[in-house]
Amino acid sequence: MPPVAEGDNRRASPTTRRAGARRAGAVYTPRVAVDVVLFAFHEATLKAFLVEPAGGPGGGCWAFPGGLMRVGETLDQAARRELRASTGLRDAYLEQLFTFGDPTRDPAGHVVSVVYLALTAAAEVAGAACAKYRQGRWYGVSELPRLAYDHERVAQVALERLRGKLEYTNVACNLLPDGFTFAELERLYAAVLGRKLDRRNFRRRLMASGLLRRLPATRRGRHRPAALYAFSERTPRVIALL
Amino acid sequence: MPPVAEGDNRRASPTTRRAGARRAGAVYTPRVAVDVVLFAFHEATLKAFLVEPAGGPGGGCWAFPGGLMRVGETLDQAARRELRASTGLRDAYLEQLFTFGDPTRDPAGHVVSVVYLALTAAAEVAGAACAKYRQGRWYGVSELPRLAYDHERVAQVALERLRGKLEYTNVACNLLPDGFTFAELERLYAAVLGRKLDRRNFRRRLMASGLLRRLPATRRGRHRPAALYAFSERTPRVIALL
DNA sequence: CCAAAAGTGTTGAGTATACACCCATGA
DNA sequence: TCATGGGTGTATACTCAACACTTTTGG
Numbered sequence: 001m002p003p004v005a006e007g008d009n010r011r012a013s014p015t016t017r018r019a020g021a022r023r024a025g026a027v028y029t030p031r032v033a034v035d036v037v038l039f040a041f042h043e044a045t046l047k048a049f050l051v052e053p054a055g056g057p058g059g060g061c062w063a064f065p066g067g068l069m070r071v072g073e074t075l076d077q078a079a080r081r082e083l084r085a086s087t088g089l090r091d092a093y094l095e096q097l098f099t100f101g102d103p104t105r106d107p108a109g110h111v112v113s114v115v116y117l118a119l120t121a122a123a124e125v126a127g128a129a130c131a132k133y134r135q136g137r138w139y140g141v142s143e144l145p146r147l148a149y150d151h152e153r154v155a156q157v158a159l160e161r162l163r164g165k166l167e168y169t170n171v172a173c174n175l176l177p178d179g180f181t182f183a184e185l186e187r188l189y190a191a192v193l194g195r196k197l198d199r200r201n202f203r204r205r206l207m208a209s210g211l212l213r214r215l216p217a218t219r220r221g222r223h224r225p226a227a228l229y230a231f232s233e234r235t236p237r238v239i240a241l242l
Numbered sequence: 243m244p245p246v247a248e249g250d251n252r253r254a255s256p257t258t259r260r261a262g263a264r265r266a267g268a269v270y271t272p273r274v275a276v277d278v279v280l281f282a283f284h285e286a287t288l289k290a291f292l293v294e295p296a297g298g299p300g301g302g303c304w305a306f307p308g309g310l311m312r313v314g315e316t317l318d319q320a321a322r323r324e325l326r327a328s329t330g331l332r333d334a335y336l337e338q339l340f341t342f343g344d345p346t347r348d349p350a351g352h353v354v355s356v357v358y359l360a361l362t363a364a365a366e367v368a369g370a371a372c373a374k375y376r377q378g379r380w381y382g383v384s385e386l387p388r389l390a391y392d393h394e395r396v397a398q399v400a401l402e403r404l405r406g407k408l409e410y411t412n413v414a415c416n417l418l419p420d421g422f423t424f425a426e427l428e429r430l431y432a433a434v435l436g437r438k439l440d441r442r443n444f445r446r447r448l449m450a451s452g453l454l455r456r457l458p459a460t461r462r463g464r465h466r467p468a469a470l471y472a473f474s475e476r477t478p479r480v481i482a483l484l
Numbered sequence: 485c486c487a488a489a490a491g492t493g494t495t496g497a498g499t500a501t502a503c504a505c506c507c508a509t510g511a
Numbered sequence: 512t513c514a515t516g517g518g519t520g521t522a523t524a525c526t527c528a529a530c531a532c533t534t535t536t537g538g
């Protein structure tokens with residue numbers, strides 16, 4: 001396999017990359033956007049936050065919130081900015097998910113989109129009012145409407161990632177507020193993973209993980225009161241759970 | 243947490259994103275580059291391919307090959323193009339790794355870099371001659387020189403990903419040519435993971451995985467001949483191995 | 485007292501790990 | 512014949528999955 005000198009090489013070397021900085025905009029490269037897939041667990045269902053782009057040719061389509069990145073900010077900052085602009089949320093778990101760059105994904109031009117996965121325990125707060133879009137609302141992940149751009153695929157990738165991470169990390173702590181019952185935690189896992197879990201085995205393992213802290217209070221309802229728990233820390237941790 | 247209308251919103255909505263397409267270059271967004279971290283297993287060592295950017299202010303620093311993305315191509319295409327331009331390799335395993343977007347990562351301007359992980363079994367071929375850079379060569383991953391940009395971090399992330407994937411996928415098939423011995427395969431795993439493996443247990447598990455196909459030939463050396471194997475398929479597969 | 489959800493242990497099967505000796509060859 | 516790396520099996524500890532009844536409360 002002999003080395004091949006391609007016409008390709010002219011503009012793309014690191015040297016050119018740097019020289020090009022002086023004439024920003026003159027270099028013919030796609031633009032960068034950041035999109036955010038925000039999940040919350042609410043009413044025993046995993047929900048995703050969608051916005052309806054104001055008047056865009058999305059034609060009544062929904063999409064995950066996002067927008068162009070700016071020069072001088074980090075990707076994380078851009079994601080946090082977009083999250084806040086579309087939902088009002090100031091804090092949420094954020095993790096880079098994947099970058100989509102197909103030139104046809106946005107019919108109006110080549111935009112590379114760095115997609116973030118976001119989790120919140122405050123579903124009611126988010127999207128109560130949305131300054132940036134015509135409207136924003138929560139959809140159960142199994143009842144998503146038609147999505148614009150390549151966001152069907154984005155949704156799929158985000159869900160896969162969340163499912164994977166539930167089993168071997170403590171991400172779940174970002175989907176529940178302090179003071180949840182074991183039953184709620186189990187319903188969260190069952191809803192996201194799409195399968196039933198054995199109550200006793202589930203409880204044993206999460207207890208053994210040491211991630212949970214028992215609160216003094218109990219939740220009282222129509223039936224036997226349930227002990228309340230909180231995650232003892234919310235720093236991301238890799239740990240086999242299931 | 244009341245919704246906050248930020249000055250942020252003006253330019254970043256999907257609407258603006260599309261409208262902006264007509265005046266490409268006028269929108270103030272970082273440029274997009276694709277970098278490729280190519281690994282090979284050679285002489286019982288995991289090696290990475292580095293290039294010395296021609297005359298750039300890298301100042302004798304090495305870096306992973308890469309360059310600006312072009313409008314109209316996919317990320318995968320860009321990665322394949324860069325790989326070929328810097329190493330001559332036409333085919334290699336390629337997987338998107340992570341996107342780095344810190345505005346200070348390239349001192350000459352804000353460039354968002356989508357980094358790909360690449361694997362090849364043809365270490366000798368790659369970089370035999372390199373059209374695009376002053377020079378390109380292999381470095382053992384434990385003896386990397388100082389790297390330009392944020393490529394120290396990039397190297398770290400790439401290695402972590404490779405380590406992780408060795409244990410639960412068949413990626414290793416992309417690092418060995420057909421006709422390897424079990425000892426070679428085990429050395430590959432030991433070198434990448436940085437720990438010794440039990441020969442019998444290792445062999446049992448890989449046999450049980452069904453990923454390997456025994457070749458009729460044997461490798462003859464100074465000692466007892468060793469049976470040769472190949473991976474029965476190279477399509478990516480998720481499977482617990484260790 | 486009844487309905488509904490909370491809480492609790494054991495057993496059997498399968499899997500993971502640790503470990504040591506013989507084999508085939510070229511020099 | 513010897514040095515070198517190739518090749519093989521078993522016993523034990525542990526981990527995982529399946530499984531059902533009692534408790535507590537509100538209505």
